Amino acid sequence: MLRIKADMHIHTVLSPCGDLDMSPRNILIKAKEKGLDLIAITDHNSTLMCRVIANLASEYDIAVIPGVEITTKEEAHCLAYFHDYEQINQIQMFLEQHLPPIQNNPDLFGHQLVVDQDEMILQEINTLLITALNLSIDEIEKTVHKIGGIFIPAHIDRPKYSIISQLGFIPFDLNAEAFELSRYSSPDSFTAQNKPYRNFIYVQNSDAHYLENIADAYTIFEIENPTLEEIVKALKNLDGRKIVSTHNQRKTN
Amino acid sequence: MTVNDIKEKLNLTVYAGAAGLNREVTGGYVSDLLSDVMGHSSEGQIWITLQTHKNIIAIASLKELAGIILVQGFEPDADTQKQAEDEQIPILGTHLSTFEISGKLYNLLHKCCE
Numbered sequence: 602m603l604r605i606k607a608d609m610h611i612h613t614v615l616s617p618c619g620d621l622d623m624s625p626r627n628i629l630i631k632a633k634e635k636g637l638d639l640i641a642i643t644d645h646n647s648t649l650m651c652r653v654i655a656n657l658a659s660e661y662d663i664a665v666i667p668g669v670e671i672t673t674k675e676e677a678h679c680l681a682y683f684h685d686y687e688q689i690n691q692i693q694m695f696l697e698q699h700l701p702p703i704q705n706n707p708d709l710f711g712h713q714l715v716v717d718q719d720e721m722i723l724q725e726i727n728t729l730l731i732t733a734l735n736l737s738i739d740e741i742e743k744t745v746h747k748i749g750g751i752f753i754p755a756h757i758d759r760p761k762y763s764i765i766s767q768l769g770f771i772p773f774d775l776n777a778e779a780f781e782l783s784r785y786s787s788p789d790s791f792t793a794q795n796k797p798y799r800n801f802i803y804v805q806n807s808d809a810h811y812l813e814n815i816a817d818a819y820t821i822f823e824i825e826n827p828t829l830e831e832i833v834k835a836l837k838n839l840d841g842r843k844i845v846s847t848h849n850q851r852k853t854n
Numbered sequence: 855m856t857v858n859d860i861k862e863k864l865n866l867t868v869y870a871g872a873a874g875l876n877r878e879v880t881g882g883y884v885s886d887l888l889s890d891v892m893g894h895s896s897e898g899q900i901w902i903t904l905q906t907h908k909n910i911i912a913i914a915s916l917k918e919l920a921g922i923i924l925v926q927g928f929e930p931d932a933d934t935q936k937q938a939e940d941e942q943i944p945i946l947g948t949h950l951s952t953f954e955i956s957g958k959l960y961n962l963l964h965k966c967c968e
Contacts, residue, residue, distance in 0.1 A: 675905060675907055737906070737907060737931065738907065739907075739931075760889075765889060766887060766889045767887060767888060767889070768888050768889075768905075768907055768909045769888030769889050769891065769892045769909050769912070769913050770888075770892075770909065770912070772907070772908065772909055
């Protein structure tokens with residue numbers, strides 16, 4: 602078994618609020634510097650930066666899981682991860698179909714750029730990515746699972762854009778593989794205040810929009826290979842795969 | 855004033871929970887953040903929102919709200935309707951915006967209570 606240090610919530614130059622320094626190579630260099638073995642690319646409502654970073658990652662010996670941070674109709678942020686690029690193409694089509702056609706104003710929200718490995722701009726996305734899809738959290742969860750992905754509500758400890766802030770509490774029949782805590786929390790401090798959720802599966806990630814925040818929170822997995830398939834097993838505690846611990850580099854609040 | 859009086863006067867649609875239409879309304883609350891409604895609404899208020907998820911029924915039930923008004927033509931999800939029936943919490947609807955329906959409700963409630 603391998604001990605894998607994973608930060609599975611990282612934004613890029615494509616996210617309007619993502620820093621322009623969040624280029625493929627810069628992200629990988631910083632991830633390497635922080636000792637990460639695995640990262641996931643999760644821009645707001647788009648997967649268009651996943652592949653370029655995954656292609657470059659072998660140079661740095663880092664595994665890259667393609668994903669996305671989806672905004673539901675209720676404005677709850679939810680992470681979705683996928684096994685391959687056929688699944689990614691399916692979710693990308695779904696996202697483009699259900700994101701309302703609101704134009705981005707780069708002066709207000711920042712640019713939404715797709716770049717190549719040398720930071721050449723390939724495309725600027727005009728449709729505003731940080732707005733919400735027109736579908737409920739249940740509909741989005743079902744679509745993610747139908748495509749074959751896994752579904753993890755993001756930063757559920759936060760007072761904004763979390764399933765708890767938007768929906769008051771976690772619906773008991775929600776089908777999620779795990780729940781993410783932000784770098785400001787930890788499973789112990791969160792469940793001390795939220796006892797009904799003490800038996801849930803938790804991961805922690807940085808939600809980095811800036812290079813210096815990469816690995817501010819991370820999860821250690823014990824798995825055979827740095828793949829999503831193995832991570833799913835760890836989340837389910839199957840075949841000896843497991844979550845070893847979650848960490849944050851900040852003081853909890 | 856009951857939920858049914860408000861339904862008649864503001865010309866609202868009843869989507870579910872008609873068994874609770876005789877509930878007494880003591881005031882109104884307007885918010886789309888369910889965590890906020892859980893923290894700050896009070897018993898007997900009618901709640902104006904655009905959220906249609908079934909959690910609205912759990913929160914209305916927990917806080918003993920008189921009913922829910924969905925704005926802008928939003929309709930409750932199927933499982934939301936079912937829970938509203940079970941909990942006997944009326945879900946009403948209007949095509950008006952939150953601003954418009956809140957203003958009308960405010961006038962109605964304050965006229966009645968003067």
